[in-house]
Amino acid sequence: MTRVNTTTKRASVRDLAAKLGVSTATVSRALNNHPEVASDTRARVIEMARSVGYSLPTSPRHQNRTTTIGLVYPTDPVRPDQGSFESSMLSGVLAGVNEQRFDVMWLNLERDKSPEESYTAFFHRKNCAGVLVRSIVPNSTVAEEIAQEGFPFVLLADRCPHPAASFIESDSRADSMRAVEHLAHLGHERIALVVHAILDADHQDRRDGYLEGMRAVGLPVDDSLILRSVGTLDGGRQSIDRAMAMEDPPTAMYITTPPATLGALQRCLELGVRVPEDISIIGFDDSDTRLHAFPRYTSVCQDAQQMGFESARWLTRTLMGMSPGPLRDRRPTTFVIQNSTGIRPTHVLQLGPKGVERIQVGA
Secondary structure (H helix, E strand, O other): OOOOOOOOOOOOHHHHHHHHOOOHHHHHHHHOOOOOOOHHHHHHHHHHHHHOOOOOOOOHHHHHHOOEEEEEEOOOOOOHHHOOHHHHHHHHHHHHHHOOOOEEEEEEHHHHOOOOOOHHHHHHHOOOOEEEEEOOOOOOOHHHHHHHHOOOEEEEOOOOOOOOOOEEEEEOHHHHHHHHHHHHHOOOOOEEEEEEOOOOHHHHHHHHHHHHHHHHOOOOOOHHHEEEEOOOHHHHHHHHHHHHOOOOOOOEEEEOOHHHHHHHHHHHHHHOOOOOOOOEEEEEEOOOHHHHOOOOOEEEEOOHHHHHHHHHHHHHHHHOOOOOOOOEEEEEOEEEOOOOOOOOOOEEEEEEOOEEEEEEOOO
């Protein structure tokens, strides 16, 4: 009697590729009934998949008929440090899928995907024709792995080096540089940066823009003025306390997330610190948050809603055979001057045991 080994690990796309002597992308495309895969190759892949027990959750013919795309997160999709970005982006996604009458499904990889399951098999199991991917954890390889498998996707608000990857992101580097130049032109020399503790591609761009701006206006870069913080209200509040507790406090700050910007303005109100008379603040905005703050704050702005719309429209058009080639879109931000920046004050603020003190420059 032949014994069946029930502990054998389920075959993956990589296993099939190795057995067939083809790339993982070819296997994924064959399983996904991609038109670029020859019919004999597709037949070989499917035959091998069945022979090794690879799970085919739905037939390729059925996959062609689905009108659902997945909105994929590596973990929980809503976090406080993302502010209004997710809601603004989602409104754009929902508008973008309407043109081709697609639906959207939320997917949590950490909760739902089996470790031995390929991304292609997982998305098939969820009955998704394509996916939009949000990479909200540092050093994530999810997008590159999906690109290697050849499954249709767009990476949102980040970029991926794989040549087959499609992505859309904001390029905030130039406007971050303009933010520093604006403050320098107002006479500020001690300019602090409050950057997200997780340096993904977006926040790396904002930090690099700050550094380039400081060099462009001839100001020295003081590492003590670069504050890493979580992008939450509390993170912004704490950043104000940290900055004002310095021996030589800044007179201006550039804060790279909307929630932290709001937290900083809130903390200034609590301390009796006037913005911009005592300190100038430039923040970041994903939608219209700057217009609902007091004061309305000068900001580097990205349009999260438009990114969601363009990515969803491109993906659904691609799935309908209307958009050839990958999407690689870097959308420029805008720099909007409001009421939170002004000329350098004749004093600096210092936070001590007795509260905030105003110290005259040169005193």
